């Protein structure tokens with residue numbers, strides 16, 4: 676069999692997680708309208724019996740202002756080493772700027788590179804041509820691929836162009852494996868996604884989810900989790916008037932979790948304040964950012 680690793684990197688909000696989900700035809704990685712949604716590298720396993728390709732979704736590369744941000748960037752760059760190919764996802768509706776140059780300077784030139792011009796559903800043809808010309812100039816050896824990850828356009832083309840780069844190798848993960856991450860990671864990510872969506876910009880970024888208990892029984896699954904915020908004033912916002920928001924977060928999370936477990940889920944959510952957890956190494960480690 677042929678097997679290998681492919682890193683998906685790029686700036687925040689470019690559509691990396693949308694792309695990995697489309698490649699794997701399942702919701703592996705959480706997606707929101709907010710930049711810096713993904714915080715850890717997540718391996719997603721594509722396996723069609725002939726090929727096992729391990730795609731690595733990574734946090735968006737950005738100018739970091741706290742320890743968590745530095746951890747996120749480090750995850751992205753570390754994932755782009757020792758891989759068979761790198762997929763650089765670009766938001767085609769944004770102009771090339773200094774942030775893109777910063778990424779360019781760090782990409783290993785010896786690894787085959789695909790530049791995915793994503794979100795072409797938002798562009799007119801002249802804009803597509805313009806951005807492709809720009810990226811051709813910046814990465815003359817890369818293969819450029821037009822994509823709308825959200826509309827499933829360009830996904831198969833990318834996959835077919837990656838396959839010839841994948842060499843004979845072992846099946847790294849079991850046939851039915853989906854990811855390198857355990858269930859509690861997915862539980863916390865689902866709750867974080869629903870929290871981000873429901874809270875919109877009210878508690879920006881500074882929110883984490885800790886799973887305290889998962890009791891996976893025959894007919895049901897009982898989960899306790901804590902939403903961690905970094906300011907006292909945010910606690911009330913997460914809870915909402917008469918607990919309205921936290922109830923909504925719980926209800927929406929439960930829908931996804933019941934699908935994930937294939938059984939009834941009882942979810943109890945708590946909120947806790949941990950001041951400046953984004954800069955606290957011990958707490959970062961406890962929350963899985965290490």
Ligand SMILES: Nc1nc2c(ncn2[C@@H]2O[C@H](COP(=O)(O)OP(=O)(O)OP(=O)(O)O)[C@@H](O)[C@H]2O)c(=O)[nH]1
Pocket residue numbers: 685686687688689690691692693694705706707708709710711712713714733734735736793794795796797822823824825826
């Ligand atoms: N119009 C359009 N929107 C897209 C496309 N792909 C992704 N999006 C949207 O862009 C936003 C960000 O998508 P993500 O997949 O979370 O982006 P990301 O690169 O993983 O972002 P980070 O995890 O923050 O680095 C979401 O609102 C997506 O629905 C696309 O092809 N077209």
Ligand SMILES: [Mg+2]
Pocket residue numbers: 691692693704705706712713733734735
């Ligand atoms: Mg992401």
